[in-house]
Amino acid sequence: MLEINNLVVDIEDKRILNGLSLTVNDGEVAAIMGPNGSGKSTLSYVIAGKEDYTVLDGEILLNGENILELEPSERAAKGVFLAFQYPLEIPGVATMTFLKSVLNAQRKARDEDELTTPDFMRRVKKAAETLEIDQEMLKRALNVGFSGGEKKRMEILQMALLEPSFCILDETDSGLDIDALRIVAEGVNALRAKDRSFLVITHYQRLLNYIVPDTVHVMSKGKVVRSGGKELALELEANGYADYRELAA
Amino acid sequence: MSVITPIRTPAEAGLIDLYKVVRNTLPGTKATLKHRDEAFAVIEAAGLPHRRVEDWKYTDLRNLMQEAPPLAARPHLAETDPAIAKSKAFAAVSGARVTFVNGHLVTTEAIPEGVEVTPLAEALTNGHPLLARMGGPEVARDNAAVALNSAFVADGAIIAVADGVTLEEPLVLRFINTGTKAFATSPRVVLAMGDGAALTLVESHEGPGGVGYHSNSVVEIVAGSSVDIAHIRLNAEGDRALALSTLMVTLGADAKFASTGVVAGGHVSRHQVFLAFAGERSVATIGGATMLAGKSLADTTLVVDHRVPGCQSRELFKTVVDGEATGVFQGKIIVRQHAQKTDGQMMSAALLLSEGAAMNNKPELEIFADDVVCAHGATCGQLDDELLFYLMARGLPRPEAEALLVQAFLGEALEPIALEDVREELTDMVASWLAGRAG
Numbered sequence: 296m297l298e299i300n301n302l303v304v305d306i307e308d309k310r311i312l313n314g315l316s317l318t319v320n321d322g323e324v325a326a327i328m329g330p331n332g333s334g335k336s337t338l339s340y341v342i343a344g345k346e347d348y349t350v351l352d353g354e355i356l357l358n359g360e361n362i363l364e365l366e367p368s369e370r371a372a373k374g375v376f377l378a379f380q381y382p383l384e385i386p387g388v389a390t391m392t393f394l395k396s397v398l399n400a401q402r403k404a405r406d407e408d409e410l411t412t413p414d415f416m417r418r419v420k421k422a423a424e425t426l427e428i429d430q431e432m433l434k435r436a437l438n439v440g441f442s443g444g445e446k447k448r449m450e451i452l453q454m455a456l457l458e459p460s461f462c463i464l465d466e467t468d469s470g471l472d473i474d475a476l477r478i479v480a481e482g483v484n485a486l487r488a489k490d491r492s493f494l495v496i497t498h499y500q501r502l503l504n505y506i507v508p509d510t511v512h513v514m515s516k517g518k519v520v521r522s523g524g525k526e527l528a529l530e531l532e533a534n535g536y537a538d539y540r541e542l543a544a
Numbered sequence: 545m546s547v548i549t550p551i552r553t554p555a556e557a558g559l560i561d562l563y564k565v566v567r568n569t570l571p572g573t574k575a576t577l578k579h580r581d582e583a584f585a586v587i588e589a590a591g592l593p594h595r596r597v598e599d600w601k602y603t604d605l606r607n608l609m610q611e612a613p614p615l616a617a618r619p620h621l622a623e624t625d626p627a628i629a630k631s632k633a634f635a636a637v638s639g640a641r642v643t644f645v646n647g648h649l650v651t652t653e654a655i656p657e658g659v660e661v662t663p664l665a666e667a668l669t670n671g672h673p674l675l676a677r678m679g680g681p682e683v684a685r686d687n688a689a690v691a692l693n694s695a696f697v698a699d700g701a702i703i704a705v706a707d708g709v710t711l712e713e714p715l716v717l718r719f720i721n722t723g724t725k726a727f728a729t730s731p732r733v734v735l736a737m738g739d740g741a742a743l744t745l746v747e748s749h750e751g752p753g754g755v756g757y758h759s760n761s762v763v764e765i766v767a768g769s770s771v772d773i774a775h776i777r778l779n780a781e782g783d784r785a786l787a788l789s790t791l792m793v794t795l796g797a798d799a800k801f802a803s804t805g806v807v808a809g810g811h812v813s814r815h816q817v818f819l820a821f822a823g824e825r826s827v828a829t830i831g832g833a834t835m836l837a838g839k840s841l842a843d844t845t846l847v848v849d850h851r852v853p854g855c856q857s858r859e860l861f862k863t864v865v866d867g868e869a870t871g872v873f874q875g876k877i878i879v880r881q882h883a884q885k886t887d888g889q890m891m892s893a894a895l896l897l898s899e900g901a902a903m904n905n906k907p908e909l910e911i912f913a914d915d916v917v918c919a920h921g922a923t924c925g926q927l928d929d930e931l932l933f934y935l936m937a938r939g940l941p942r943p944e945a946e947a948l949l950v951q952a953f954l955g956e957a958l959e960p961i962a963l964e965d966v967r968e969e970l971t972d973m974v975a976s977w978l979a980g981r982a983g
């Protein structure tokens with residue numbers, strides 16, 4: 296599904312990713328953990344195609360194709376989805392208008408027919424119910440005035456509607472209360488499939504109790520410094536990152 | 545002592561020659577002629593306003609008006625019918641219609657009871673009691689565009705709405721310009737609203753592309769107390785047009801006035817709003833959305849005069865500038881010494897979509913009372929890269945992502961329009977402007 300080789304990325308002459316390599320197989324749920332500032336969000340932005348970064352070396356292959364030259368919208372159409380650590384408020388853009396525009400834009404890019412309004416409404420309603428999102432919220436401008444947890448749920452709602460094949464969840468658990476965490480995790484688990492992979496960035500083992508990962512990767516100073524199975528997360532929870540700071544140097 | 549002979553530009557010299565020729569042929573009594581002469585004297589003495597005149601700093605009319613085209617004659621039926629047939633603005637909006645072609649009133653349709661429409665040419669010739677109330681608020685005196693209109697006005701309408709009359713459907717004023725060679729029009733409409741009267745006034749201004757015509761319209765609203773007026777104005781003038789327009793409003797007590805203007809046409813345009821509160825406890829909301837591209841210029845100039853206590857004014861203007869176009873917003877809130885408890889807020893926000901785009905914002909407060917709440921603000925920026933990335937990461941190609949953000953930006957200025965079909969038509973206009981921009 297996703298293969299990253301020796302990725303070197305700067306922002307304003309500051310090295311953020313420093314020869315990062317990572318492979319996520321079809322259907323795999325990979326967790327990424329690592330100290331603050333180690334470059335986890337940067338990695339997610341670079342995969343999604345944010346402009347601010349200078350990629351100096353390396354490649355990101357999505358199903359064998361290097362996506363580094365593609366626009367963010369083209370990557371999205373190929374199945375990349377990023378649930379933002381800090382979802383943005385977009386005043387003046389009604390949530391439903393937004394959802395319909397993005398769904399149809401992706402369908403168009405894939406040469407699929409646009410959704411009819413009733414079909415669209417049905418899908419939104421179903422996804423909203425699963426994630427226990429109030430219909431009232433869907434009537435407001437996108438994310439405007441939503442609580443931190445509501446914004447995170449809205450990200451997962453979008454993910455459910457867009458049915459991407461490579462999903463990045465950047466600290467989706469932060470800001471969620473215990474019930475919301477369970478609801479969101481169930482929403483994610485429901486999407487797990489043979490042809491869909493996940494990159495789950497988190498600081499807490501707790502999320503991984505709900506979304507059980509196949510692999511766990513430790514990032515430090517812009518590199519993956521250790522990879523293992525789900526038990527690695529427990530080990531980190533117990534011992535912290537002290538051992539890994541040295542490894543990256 | 546030396547006598548300074550001002551150097552006339554070709555347009556100024558042309559206007560002087562033109563006025564000499566037309567002053568005796570334009571309609572009206574001796575008193576009308578006196579008004580015309582007084583108005584033209586303002587232009588003759590000072591010339592066309594230029595950048596060293598404070599109010600015209602960003603819209604140098606002397607420089608922008610390159611000639612004085614002939615006044616458009618009253619058109620023949622053979623010209624009016626095809627021009628009216630081509631008019632698209634608010635075609636789907638049902639209501640009363642007063643249609644002007646090249647500034648001359650040609651038809652009135654479905655005028656409801658309690659409303660009286662008199663062609664201005666007729667009113668000027670025969671006299672009309674409402675002529676005495678023409679002239680606009682004090683803050684509009686000596687304004688060059690109004691003076692030009694007063695000097696050259698050939699027709700228009702006096703519309704009287706009787707006390708207590710509520711119009712269920714809007715009153716649509718269509719100003720249709722037509723012609724293949726440059727011409728000038730100066731229509732004037734006076735709307736007198738009786739106490740307690742209510743209506744929605746919809747104004748559209750359209751004209752041919754590729755023709756450097758000049759339009760200079762003035763709409764005056766003189767309102768009694770407890771009126772409720774919604775006003776929507778569309779500038780869809782031709783792409784070479786020099787379009788001046790003025791809205792003058794005097795409100796009585798307990799009045800409600802809401803105006804939204806959309807600028808989607810014209811090469812050079814300037815829309816002026818002069819509003820005076822003459823009665824207490826009135827509320828005015830004035831706003832607009834302007835879309836600019838190419839090398840065009842659009843100026844919105846606004847003066848709100850709080851002459852009495854306890855009134856509220858709200859202004860929100862949005863401007864989107866693309867290409868090498870220039871936007872201008874000049875807004876002034878005046879609070880007179882006795883106008884205590886005034887609440888005035890004015891905001892102008894601009895979005896620049898290209899390197900060559902420019903915006904001049906000049907908001908001002910002139911406050912002589914001490915117990916007031918007034919604020920003004922102006923912003924000018926580009927599309928937010930973070931928001932663009934968010935939308936693109938969801939799959940919207942860049943042009944669509946930009947269009948969605950621009951639409952949201954301008955949409956806020958259209959929100960106050962209560963008439964759904966009118967708001968939708970204007971929203972579609974924004975969308976098609978954006979689609980045109982994407983190519």
Ligand SMILES: Nc1ncnc2c1ncn2[C@@H]1O[C@H](COP(=O)(O)OP(=O)(O)OP(=O)(O)O)[C@@H](O)[C@H]1O
Binds near residue numbers: 306329332333338380
């Ligand atoms: N726009 C920017 N300009 C300069 N430095 C930046 C910018 N964006 C990120 N950085 C730096 O890059 C480094 C990695 O940041 P990033 O947000 O990727 O970390 P993270 O691993 O996601 O951290 P956290 O766990 O706190 O979310 C940090 O040192 C951060 O300060």
Ligand SMILES: [Mg+2]
Binds near residue numbers: 380465466
């Ligand atoms: Mg982060």
